[in-house]
Amino acid sequence: MHLGIDFGTSYTKLGYMDQGNFINLVGEENQIPTLVVYLPSREKLFFGKMAMRLNQPGAEEVRFFKLEMKRNPDFRLGPFTLNDILREYFNYLRDEYVEVWRGELESITVSVPNYFGLKPRKMLLEAVRQSFGLSEVYLLPEPVAALLGYNAIHAQEQLEGDILCVDIGGGTTDFSFLSMTHKHNEIVMESQFQIGHDAFSGSELDRGVLRFILNPLFKMQHGYDIPAPITSEKNLQGEERYWFNRLMVTAEQVKVAIGRQSSAYFNIPGFYQQDSLVFDLPAELFMAQLEPVFTRLKKYINERVREKGELLGFSREGRFILDYLLLLGGASQTRGVNQLIADICPGPEIIHPQDLSFNVVRGLSQWKQAGSSSFLRVKTIYPFNFFIEKWNPVGTGTILEKLPFDTENLELDINGRHKIFTVPVASPYNLATNTNSLKLRVHELDSADLQAQVEQFMGQDLVLQVDDEEIEQDLVDLYLNLGASTMEVGKDNNKLNSAVNEKQLFPNLLSHQETALDLIRLYPDTNPRLLQDFEEYLDQFSSQPSSDYSVLLMYKLLAFLQLMG
CATH class of the missing domain: 3.90.640.10 (ATPase, substrate binding domain, subdomain 4)
Structure with missing residues (x-):
């Protein structure tokens, strides 16, 4: 069984695929409320329908506790930490819904919003792994799962092109710009952001x-x-x-x-x-x-979504430039929502999945079962910036410096391991006071937050901490491992792997340069020696991993300047 868990803000759904048919593990209920109630008199947590029916004095209820993973990772309910709550919730799902089917569990794919940073992603991964005792646990962005679920049902009418996915769930409304091309089996998720449960849902x-x-x-x-x-x-x-x-x-x-x-x-x-x-x-x-309530949705789309669309090239002069608008979520069926969306976003065809209730979980359950992860490349813009602490050159203590790796604009493989920075051991970034020791601190901040101060983080956004480890090399590489939802320190023995992964960020780079060379050859006045050097470098580039593409740009600029002259 390749289990899909649609861990929603207000409801959770479970299922798997069996010979092309989707099996709903929840039964007639269809969905499980994502809420928790703590009963101090019994020092116990309650979930699901039981939690909704509790009528006991002193009971403490938290709806949408999933959002606390982003907003307040230090959240507690009585003696229970957020990690405890997540683990107990997935224990509840395991015992009440999964184990009764007595199927052999091979993998689990869980939905994750792209506005979750590394810490909540890692928290989610670890909670599921601990509850189910399984290492094969994967995270898949919710809009990607929705698109996979839609295309699985509509095999003859699969969506392709530029798509705005609007998911109006019970607790939040999420917007995602997606680009889908079947020719290269690639999905690129440009952005995802949410309204939040206090605006429209x-x-x-x-x-x-x-x-x-x-x-x-x-x-x-x-x-x-x-x-x-x-x-x-x-x-x-x-x-x-x-x-x-x-x-x-x-x-x-x-x-x-x-x-x-x-x-x-x-x-x-x-x-x-x-x-x-x-x-x-x-x-x-x-x-x-x-x-x-509807006015809040209209205001948000006009002010925030349209602005984001213009930055990404999906909107121009106040109009969205899209092929489709995929409308998801149970609340999207509310009277007036479809017409409101059509009025605000004229042009693209509005698409509703045939099986709205299980569209996302169907896509999740197919990620490993149908082998989608092996032939489909999913890339995403990661909407977070990273800041490294360094010694203050003009005062005491430390300050923050933004790492130059452009996560807001680079299309990153969701399972990739990407080199983002190289730290010289003998530099202000090394906070260790002992020779031959390494001490690093790297923080993560939502790209929507413009200012970053050390005091602002207070430890909860710390994604990498290395404390006085002995080090022999002069340079240390830092990697963003999206597949494992971690920030890692690289060693000598994985530098080659890093270079291979970096090259995967630009899978069509070599073919694009060869096309550029062919175009330059069409001009009779181009220096033959320049063409020969360019071609020799392309041969060298194709034979081994490379992390420096500036030489390719140099050859094209030289050819351009010669033609201009």
């Missing part, structure tokens, strides 16, 4: 239904409001938490029902406490009451 729509539709109707019928702590979701205690979860489920059911018809009738016994709620809801009222 399925849960925010449900909150809007509860606050702006259900609560006013309930007050009209019974003369009192649902208590403010429940509708505002603040300082919820045991019984209040129970009613909030129950009312949110009802709000979601209303949202789904009105998405399928122009008007809907509801009769909800025991809506709150012993009081029922009966009403007709026309689609026009639904749209009018949720206008503030």
Whole structure:
């Protein structure tokens, strides 16, 4: 069994492929709530449906705990660290859903948002490996898995070209620009960023239904409001938490029902406490009451997504230049969402997966099962910068210096190991005070953060720490290992491997240079000796790995200057 785990912000889905058919391991539930409840009286964590039904005093609930991996890695729930919570959650998935199928587990592929840095990625990898006792665990960006899942179902109509993927999930809305070419079996993910659960998502729509539709109707019928702590979701205690979860489920059911018809009738016994709620809801009222929520999505696309598209070349003069818009996520079926997206992004065809519920997990389960990882090259722009500490040349203590490796613009193989910097041992970057020792500290910062100060990091963004290790060489190489989600210090015995991986960053480089040489030959006035030197260098370049492409550029510039002269 090659297991796929769609570890979503609000829900998790599990499944695998069997002879071309997708097997849903969750059963009729289809999805598992990604939330955790800590019960101090029992010093125990609860997950899934059980956690939603808990009605105990003192219980502490955390919805969307996945987001804490990025926002607050030091998060704790009672005595449990975030690492503990993740490991216990995947233990729960293993015991309740996976082991009952009694299949032999060969690999696990887990979805990961591209806005996760190295530390949350590594945290996720280790939690799954520890829970399942399996080393063959892989991370795959969510939009890539979605595209694979779509193309698997629509084998005769596979998407190709420039695509904007909009995934409106329960907790967040994620935007990704993808470029897909079948000729070279390559997917390039240009960018991914999120709105966040406080702006627009399925849960925010449900909150809007509860606050702006259900609560006013309930007050009209019974003369009192649902208590403010429940509708505002603040300082919820045991019984209040129970009613909030129950009312949110009802709000979601209303949202789904009105998405399928122009008007809907509801009769909800025991809506709150012993009081029922009966009403007709026309689609026009639904749209009018949720206008503030939809406005947030429209504002974000116009201000943030369009700006990012212009930087990447996917938008010009206020219009997106795309082949398709792939609309994903359960909340994307909400009434008004499709039309809103079409109005904001005119031009590209809006595509919905045939199997929306399991599209991402289907792609994940095929990553190893169908051998996609062996013939499909997936590249990504890694939206983080790296900063190395060095001694302050004009004062005391240390300062930060940004590493020049351009992760924001280079297309990096998601399983590659990429050399990003060389540290001279005798340099300010070596913080060791002992001769022949090495002490390094490298930090990671979201590329959206423009300023970096030592005090800002406080250790949580530290991705490499080498403390006074003995060193014999004069130079030390640093590597970004995306496959292992780590920053590594290179040794002499892997420099060749590094050069090979660097060359893979530009898989078509050699053929492009040979094409350039052929074009230069077409001009009769080009110096024959220059052509001969260029050709000899290409022969040398093709026979061994190289990390210096400046000579290739020099030959082309010389030819260009000669022609201009």
